[in-house]
Amino acid sequence: MNAIVVVDKNWAIGKDGSLLVHLPGDLKYYRQKTLGKVIVVGRKTLESFPGGKPLPDRTNIVLTSDPAYGANGCIICHSKDEVMETIAGYDPEDVFIAGGSQIYEQFMEDCDGFYVTKIYDEFEADRYFPDLDAAGYKAIWESEMQQEKGIAYRFLKYSR
Template identity: 35%
Template structure:
């Protein structure tokens, strides 16, 4: 599995059910990297997507404890033990990459199954943030394999940092 997130300096990813900010180039990069592959998200992440629809040109998997919660266009699972059999069923040859797209709770439960990460580091501390993911820079088992120059959207600096599990 591959983590793909935009984080601030404190590895926060969201506030009040939404993203901290939207960077157009980052959203385009997210789409280009994940299209044709599998994306996994929790219910709160789905609810942050406009229209709460599946991401187009991807297989969408939704993780929720709510057994009554279903959305058309998603494979829905209520227990993580069902995730890996589902992935083997829909991706038997492993030809598609599997991306973990949110949220924080799902990442904490599945990070040990991830071996790569595409992180957009927003070089700012957001005062209003209530959701984070583990800081890969502080975890000995992760290392940076590439990073971009610093880009700007308006006055907001960010860069792309790719990690792999050692």
């Protein structure tokens, strides 16, 4: 299982329920990595998607504690165990934990790969991803530096 996340230099991921910045190159990378795959998100993350709708051409699994919650085009789960049962039939390499912060925290220990878009800037934030460098994870691949909207970033893949 993998996680996919965009972070700033302080490992911040969001503010007030939104991404820190929208970078077309990062959105393209996210699409490339997750198209035809399974994404696991929380309710708030789903609601932050365009139109609050599931992303097309992916299996969208939503983890929520609200027993009455429903969303067309999604598989709704109410516990981590239920998510794990749901994804058991998929190749673990095809499963991406995609946020938000509470979902990342719940599945961190279950992930072997971490696809990180690292922005070399800092933003005001209220949500963070664990610092993989400080935790001893290894960056096993990194892209060339990218530049958009005056912001430098690169894509990295970390492993345990």
